Amino acid sequence: MLLLTSSRDALLAPLQSVSGIVEKRHTLPILSNVLIEKLGDTLTLLATDIEIQITTHQISQGGGEDASITVGARKLQDILRALPDGEVSLLLDDKRLTLKAGKSRYNLQTLPAADYPRMQLNTGESLTLRLPQKDFRRQLAQVAYAMAAQDIRYYLNGLLMQVMGTELRLVATDGHRLALSSNTLEEEFQKTEVILPRKTVLELTRQLADSDDPVEIVITGNQACFRFGPIELITKLIDGKFPDYERVIPQGNPKLVTVHRASLLSALQRAAILTNEKFRGLRVVLEAGLLRIISSNAEQEEAQEELEISYSGDSLELGFNVTYLLDVLNNVVTDTVEIHLNEPMSSALFTLPGNEQFKAVVMPMRI
Amino acid sequence: MPRRRIAHLDMDAFYASVELLRYPQLRGQPVVIGGRSVDAPRQTGDGNWHYARLRDYVGRGVITTATYEARALGVGSAMGIMKAARLAPNAVLLPVDFDAYRHYSRLFKAAVRAIAPLIEDRGIDEIYLDLTELPGEARALGQSLKDAVRAATGLSCSIGISPNKLLAKICSDLEKPDGLTVLEMDEIPARIWPLPVRKVNGIGPKAEEKLAALGIHNIGELAACSPWWLQEHFGSNYGGWLHEAAHGRDQRPVVTYSEPKSVSRETTFERDLHARTDRNQLSEIFTRLCQRVAGDLERKGVLGRTIGIKLRYEDFSTVTRDLSLPEATADAGMIRRAAGECLKRVELGKRLRLLGVRVSQLESRSQQNSTGPQPGEQAGLPF
Numbered sequence: 001m002l003l004l005t006s007s008r009d010a011l012l013a014p015l016q017s018v019s020g021i022v023e024k025r026h027t028l029p030i031l032s033n034v035l036i037e038k039l040g041d042t043l044t045l046l047a048t049d050i051e052i053q054i055t056t057h058q059i060s061q062g063g064g065e066d067a068s069i070t071v072g073a074r075k076l077q078d079i080l081r082a083l084p085d086g087e088v089s090l091l092l093d094d095k096r097l098t099l100k101a102g103k104s105r106y107n108l109q110t111l112p113a114a115d116y117p118r119m120q121l122n123t124g125e126s127l128t129l130r131l132p133q134k135d136f137r138r139q140l141a142q143v144a145y146a147m148a149a150q151d152i153r154y155y156l157n158g159l160l161m162q163v164m165g166t167e168l169r170l171v172a173t174d175g176h177r178l179a180l181s182s183n184t185l186e187e188e189f190q191k192t193e194v195i196l197p198r199k200t201v202l203e204l205t206r207q208l209a210d211s212d213d214p215v216e217i218v219i220t221g222n223q224a225c226f227r228f229g230p231i232e233l234i235t236k237l238i239d240g241k242f243p244d245y246e247r248v249i250p251q252g253n254p255k256l257v258t259v260h261r262a263s264l265l266s267a268l269q270r271a272a273i274l275t276n277e278k279f280r281g282l283r284v285v286l287e288a289g290l291l292r293i294i295s296s297n298a299e300q301e302e303a304q305e306e307l308e309i310s311y312s313g314d315s316l317e318l319g320f321n322v323t324y325l326l327d328v329l330n331n332v333v334t335d336t337v338e339i340h341l342n343e344p345m346s347s348a349l350f351t352l353p354g355n356e357q358f359k360a361v362v363m364p365m366r367i
Numbered sequence: 368m369p370r371r372r373i374a375h376l377d378m379d380a381f382y383a384s385v386e387l388l389r390y391p392q393l394r395g396q397p398v399v400i401g402g403r404s405v406d407a408p409r410q411t412g413d414g415n416w417h418y419a420r421l422r423d424y425v426g427r428g429v430i431t432t433a434t435y436e437a438r439a440l441g442v443g444s445a446m447g448i449m450k451a452a453r454l455a456p457n458a459v460l461l462p463v464d465f466d467a468y469r470h471y472s473r474l475f476k477a478a479v480r481a482i483a484p485l486i487e488d489r490g491i492d493e494i495y496l497d498l499t500e501l502p503g504e505a506r507a508l509g510q511s512l513k514d515a516v517r518a519a520t521g522l523s524c525s526i527g528i529s530p531n532k533l534l535a536k537i538c539s540d541l542e543k544p545d546g547l548t549v550l551e552m553d554e555i556p557a558r559i560w561p562l563p564v565r566k567v568n569g570i571g572p573k574a575e576e577k578l579a580a581l582g583i584h585n586i587g588e589l590a591a592c593s594p595w596w597l598q599e600h601f602g603s604n605y606g607g608w609l610h611e612a613a614h615g616r617d618q619r620p621v622v623t624y625s626e627p628k629s630v631s632r633e634t635t636f637e638r639d640l641h642a643r644t645d646r647n648q649l650s651e652i653f654t655r656l657c658q659r660v661a662g663d664l665e666r667k668g669v670l671g672r673t674i675g676i677k678l679r680y681e682d683f684s685t686v687t688r689d690l691s692l693p694e695a696t697a698d699a700g701m702i703r704r705a706a707g708e709c710l711k712r713v714e715l716g717k718r719l720r721l722l723g724v725r726v727s728q729l730e731s732r733s734q735q736n737s738t739g740p741q742p743g744e745q746a747g748l749p750f
Binding site for chain 1: 642643690692693701704705708712714715716743744745746747748749750
């Protein structure tokens with residue numbers, strides 16, 4: 001029975017969209033599969049890891065009969081990727097899925113679609129907002145790096161999404177640094193806040209397009225749903241209380257340094273080569289008109305970089321994990337950045353000139 | 368620096384010997400320790416004792432200690448009890464009673480300490496002693512230590528006395544049981560070099576195998592190898608150490624006090640368990656292990672920052688995972704959550720035979736309150 005005929009790319013693209021969340025290891029074998037559903041001329045692909053579900057819908061002109069089946073996502077993707085571009089047919093016979101392309105023929109094991117765990121979006125009270133994909137994508141990029149990865153404070157292994165009036169604010173922190181990015185929405189909403197899991201954030205960063213096309217965000221109960229292009233992503237939310245981040249954003253740090261972003265970035269990248277691999281610490285020395293960066297490693301090798309800056313205050317020396325500084329500088333796009341400093345062991349605030357919508361806070365390191 | 372005089376004292380078949388104090392009627396018979404409490408001897412109505420025999424054992428336990436009579440039949444520690452039963456079906460099986468062993472351990476160490484106060488604790492049944500400052504001839508000193516141990520516990524031990532820990536450890540094994548061996552540096556060629564390389568503490572089965580492949584079987588052959596050749600084959604550190612060890616050179620001091628590095632608890636299940644089908648049972652065991660580790664931390668007055676798990680699968684492959692907390696803890700709930708996080712990073716498709724929980728990067732409770740950030744320490748956001 002013919003399921004569908006399509007070009008290789010028309011099948012591979014949606015498959016790649018959904019299969020990124022398929023985990024390599026899990027307790028349920030069916031979770032390594034992707035669900036393929038053909039209904040009329042709509043082809044639906046769906047994958048889930050129980051926490052996140054991604055679905056793509058597209059029009060399939062390839063004819064074929066209605067059916068649904070699940071098959072190993074990674075294998076199907078690997079086969080399609082290795083085939084030359086051209087026409088591909090999927091045929092379903094009893095419990096086997098056959099993929100035909102030119103003179104290639106692959107028989108794959110399947111599991112019944114009825115056994116596939118599907119997430120349903122909660123019904124009930126919900127909030128729906130829309131904004132251009134590229135705006136949301138940029139906002140995510142500005143903060144995602146500051147998320148914790150495997151912290152016992154599970155609510156930090158994600159990103160706080162706050163809707164307040166017409167403001168959409170994203171905040172991430174791993175307890176050592178914090179990043180905040182806000183954006184203005186066209187409508188006004190009541191205050192809502194949720195924590196998106198880390199994996200969801202990484203998946204969105206990967207899939208959102210740099211375009212003016214909208215992304216629709218629905219928040220309902222313990223779920224959020226993101227719809228953009230042919231993709232629908234449903235995710236569970238992290239149930240926890242995000243820390244009160246406002247209190248760790250320093251107010252009125254007196255020492256303001258304005259510095260050319262790309263110059264500081266490349267100086268730090270060079271100096272990073274000679275930092276201790278474990279601590280990644282380097283010293284930043286501030287003098288009138290001059291910023292010095294000094295690093296050294298366990299072999300007593302030493303790097304020194306100097307940058308001319310606009311600064312006229314007292315001199316100051318402090319230590320940082322260079323990774324944290326690089327993350328901030330790598331994920332903003334302005335020519336200059338402003339660094340607000342205070343004492344050697346107090347936090348540094350990074351802002352962008354004339355822009356109230358981005359803030360990053362980095363705690364120092366004792367060197 | 369005066370020439371050092373170091374002793375290694377090793378209790379003879381310790382667990383088994385303690386059990387024989389309790390059941391003296393078993394003396395002279397093959398006895399192994401490693402059973403469960405159901406294997407405890409029972410006195411029947413007519414006053415006779417009934418003992419569990421190896422041949423009746425069904426289970427997965429391993430032997431912790433065997434009497435010398437049992438060892439003569441080829442039975443040894445770490446051997447599976449079912450396997451041992453094939454070698455010595457009539458040997459008596461006794462349950463493990465750690466409380467009793469700890470009690471006798473304290474007794475013998477106290478007796479030794481009264482004579483030689485510089486003691487390095489190497490576990491429940493062995494210690495190193497620094498006798499350098501003590502008056503008297505080595506052999507007489509060794510005999511008085513042995514007498515003191517016997518008077519305090521009724522147990523025998525073996526002692527090696529030599530200029531360093533490495534040689535002392537080899538010597539305590541030379542005349543076991545109830546041995547006393549004194550060795551000077553000039554006796555190394557005659558008494559140490561003929562021994563197989565495995566007698567050196569630090570040469571394990573892997574190194575032994577590699578050495579054998581290179582044609583080196585005894586310590587003398589090892590001593591004849593040039594240091595650079597050994598370093599070529601075993602790396603600069605281990606190769607260099609092999610050379611020093613073969614010549615009986617060892618500068619390590621007797622460390623009389625050491626902080627615990629980690630606290631751990633583990634358990635082997637009665638039958639292999641599966642993460643999915645035995646989820647509740649596993650979860651209960653897991654929680655209990657965390658509670659026991661937390662109790663250990665509490666008793667030792669320490670907190671730990673790194674929480675780790677250990678899993679052994681049905682095929683005996685073992686994996687460990689750990690993660691570090693932002694702050695040290697001794698809280699069972701915290702440890703359970705962290706260990707739970709670790710568990711998400713391992714494969715749970717195969718059946719499990721062992722689960723363990725370990726807490727390391729320990730710090731004392733007082734230290735936790737008093738010190739500020741150390742160099743290289745990343746400051747945290749003041750939430």
